[in-house]
Amino acid sequence: GENVEQHPSTLSVQEGDSAVIKCTYSDSASNYFPWYKQELGKRPQLIIDIRSNVGEKKDQRIAVTLNKTAKHFSLHITETQPEDSAVYFCAAFDGGLSGSNTGKLIFGQGTTLQVKP
Amino acid sequence: DSGVTQTPKHLITATGQRVTLRCSPRSGDLSVYWYQQSLDQGLQFLIQYYNGEERAKGNILERFSAQQFPDLHSELNLSSLELGDSALYFCASTPGLAGVNEQFFGPGTRLTVL
Numbered sequence: 001g002e003n004v005e006q007h008p009s010t011l012s013v014q015e016g017d018s019a020v021i022k023c024t025y026s027d028s029a030s031n032y033f034p035w036y037k038q039e040l041g042k043r044p045q046l047i048i049d050i051r052s053n054v055g056e057k058k059d060q061r062i063a064v065t066l067n068k069t070a071k072h073f074s075l076h077i078t079e080t081q082p083e084d085s086a087v088y089f090c091a092a093f094d095g096g097l098s099g100s101n102t103g104k105l106i107f108g109q110g111t112t113l114q115v116k117p
Numbered sequence: 118d119s120g121v122t123q124t125p126k127h128l129i130t131a132t133g134q135r136v137t138l139r140c141s142p143r144s145g146d147l148s149v150y151w152y153q154q155s156l157d158q159g160l161q162f163l164i165q166y167y168n169g170e171e172r173a174k175g176n177i178l179e180r181f182s183a184q185q186f187p188d189l190h191s192e193l194n195l196s197s198l199e200l201g202d203s204a205l206y207f208c209a210s211t212p213g214l215a216g217v218n219e220q221f222f223g224p225g226t227r228l229t230v231l
Contacts, residue, residue, distance in 0.1 A: 006159075032217040043119060043207065043222040044160065051217070089159060093217050104173050105150075105220065107160040 002027040002094035006108025014116050019080050021111045023090035024072040032093035033073050034105070035064060039086045047088075048075070080115045087112050120144065121210050121223035129229045135196040138226045142189055142210030148172070149191040150220060151183055154205040166191055167214045198230045 003026040013019050034049035050057045050064045066073040087110045095103040120143035142149050151163040162175035166185035185191040205227050209220035
C-alpha cells in the first residue's frame, strides 16, 4: 500500500520569508495529492491539491509542485504571515490494486509551521 | 463551518467501555470517511461508507465498527476501549464515491480513555 513521508516535522520562519514542506510517496499509481492545513484545535481544511497530470499549481501565495518520476511533491508558501502558523499535512490517494477512485487518503505525519512576526 | 457535524465534542470514558461517535455529512454528500488523529501521529484513515455501504477500509481495529444509515449519518462504534484509543476522531464527507476530491472535515470528537 501507499506510504507518505513528510519533512520537516517542524519549521520556523520569519514573517515574509518562504516556507517549503516536502513529501514523498511510494505508490507510483497514486494520482491525487492534497494539502490540508489544521489550526490548533480545529478541523483539517484543504488548501490546495494537485493531480498527477499536472506538474505545478498555484493559488495566490501557495503553490504545489509534483515530480512523478521522483515520487515527491512539495508545498511552497511565499510571503508567510503569522496566520499561516498551523500544522500542514500532505496526502496521497491510494486507489488500491485496481487504481480506482475509491480508496483512501494516506496522510503524512504533519509539519508544524511557526511564522514569527 | 464545513457543514459536517459531529457529536459529541468531547467524550471521557474508562477502559473496557464502549462508545458511539456520530457524524452527519454535508447536505447531499453520500460518502463519509472516518479518521483517527492521535497526539504523536497524523491522520489515520479508518473506513469509508458510500450511500450506506462500506467502500474502503484502512487499519481499523476489529474492536471498532461503523455504519451509515439511510439518512446518511454515520456512527463509529469503539468497544473494549484501551488507553491508546484516546485520540481525536474526525469524519469527513464528499458528494460522490470518489475520494479524489476535497474531503470536508467535521470538528472532531475528542475521546479520552482513562
